Amino acid sequence: MSWHISPKVKGLLKKGEDLTGLNQEEAEFLLQLAIESKETYALMETANRISRDQFGNKGENQYHIGINVEPCPFNCKFCSLAKSAGIFTTAIPFSNDDIINWATNAEVKNADGLNIMTTGTYSFDRLLEVGKMLREKVSTPLVANTRDINHKEGEQLLDAGFVGAYHAVRLGEGEDTPFKREKRIKTIQVIKDVGLSWMNCVEPVGPEHGIKEIAELMVMARDYSATYSGVMRRINFPGSPFEPFGMITEREMARMVAVSRLVMGAVPRAHCLHEPSPLSLIAGGNLFFPEVGASPRDSAADTEKGRGTSIEECRQMFRETGWDPDLPSNCFEAVSTIEMTAEKESLKAALY
Numbered sequence: 001m002s003w004h005i006s007p008k009v010k011g012l013l014k015k016g017e018d019l020t021g022l023n024q025e026e027a028e029f030l031l032q033l034a035i036e037s038k039e040t041y042a043l044m045e046t047a048n049r050i051s052r053d054q055f056g057n058k059g060e061n062q063y064h065i066g067i068n069v070e071p072c073p074f075n076c077k078f079c080s081l082a083k084s085a086g087i088f089t090t091a092i093p094f095s096n097d098d099i100i101n102w103a104t105n106a107e108v109k110n111a112d113g114l115n116i117m118t119t120g121t122y123s124f125d126r127l128l129e130v131g132k133m134l135r136e137k138v139s140t141p142l143v144a145n146t147r148d149i150n151h152k153e154g155e156q157l158l159d160a161g162f163v164g165a166y167h168a169v170r171l172g173e174g175e176d177t178p179f180k181r182e183k184r185i186k187t188i189q190v191i192k193d194v195g196l197s198w199m200n201c202v203e204p205v206g207p208e209h210g211i212k213e214i215a216e217l218m219v220m221a222r223d224y225s226a227t228y229s230g231v232m233r234r235i236n237f238p239g240s241p242f243e244p245f246g247m248i249t250e251r252e253m254a255r256m257v258a259v260s261r262l263v264m265g266a267v268p269r270a271h272c273l274h275e276p277s278p279l280s281l282i283a284g285g286n287l288f289f290p291e292v293g294a295s296p297r298d299s300a301a302d303t304e305k306g307r308g309t310s311i312e313e314c315r316q317m318f319r320e321t322g323w324d325p326d327l328p329s330n331c332f333e334a335v336s337t338i339e340m341t342a343e344k345e346s347l348k349a350a351l352y
């Protein structure tokens with residue numbers, strides 16, 4: 001059997017190996033490769049190899065804790081917590097004890113970060129209190145996953161003990177959500193300006209999304225130096241307005257994870273995917289989000305009792321695919337001053 005792949009793909013994989021990153025047109029080309037083709041398997045092999053080299057075989061568990069359930073008035077169409085989804089009709093704030101128990105359990109199981117998620121109108125002061133409370137109880141790095149923020153609020157997150165913030169410009173932003181894309185990008189600027197690490201994902205990917213829109217967000221994550229930025233597929237909750245479109249498969253997600261890995265070049269410290277799937281762990285992915293508490297993909301108030309994947313299951317998937325979840329995280333090493341200054345200059349040039 002021969003193993004010939006097209007010269008064009010070969011050239012792009014060489015760029016991937018050299019960690020130079022891919023541009024929009026190149027990403028779009030790779031996103032269209034046939035799923036069963038030799039080129040797709042070669043793409044995933046390259047992404048797998050560069051991730052293992054660059055991340056030293058570390059498997060990252062960034063532990064998602066959704067600290068409140070609420071019928072959210074922002075009504076993002078893909079979100080099960082949206083009021084319009086009709087799944088949750090009353091607010092369910094989880095107690096301090098619940099949050100501390102989840103965090104300490106995660107720490108005992110070597111979680112690499114705690115991703116503290118709130119719904120869109122959750123009290124920002126309360127989020128700061130949760131940060132301060134957790135700082136007293138655990139040493140695992142805290143990442144905020146909340147609404148758009150200004151510089152003052154970014155500084156407050158730092159003071160409360162957060163070292164990073166997850167914030168994404170979503171696919172369909174402004175159409176499937178009430179938020180302006182520009183405002184989401186400004187928040188990313190705020191996160192970078194105040195010195196929080198910026199975490200991202202191209203999300204929530206469904207079969208109806210065009211490759212142009214997907215590739216654009218991949219390239220943006222690289223240009224804005226995300227700590228990690230892989231792919232999350234959209235999960236259709238029962239009654240989701242997206243049910244007629246279906247969902248992309250784990251295999252299609254793995255191909256996308258591989259493309260985004262090559263797009264990111266030398267920039268990332270890890271490469272995420274959601275929901276956890278072993279297929280993407282042999283296609284460049286090395287970061288999972290085990291989940292407890294509220295989840296925008298679930299109809300169970302506590303996703304630990306629903307579709308959330310436990311940290312034990314994530315650790316097992318890493319082990320089965322040759323990643324070590326017990327190595328130290330690569331995500332929170334200090335960024336040098338020179339690197340930060342260069343990043344800020346390029347961000348400002350892109351925005352203004």
Ligand code: SF4
Pocket residue numbers: 072073074075076079080081082083118119120121177296
């Ligand atoms: S994604 Fe966030 S802001 Fe949008 S409806 Fe869900 S909780 Fe609210």
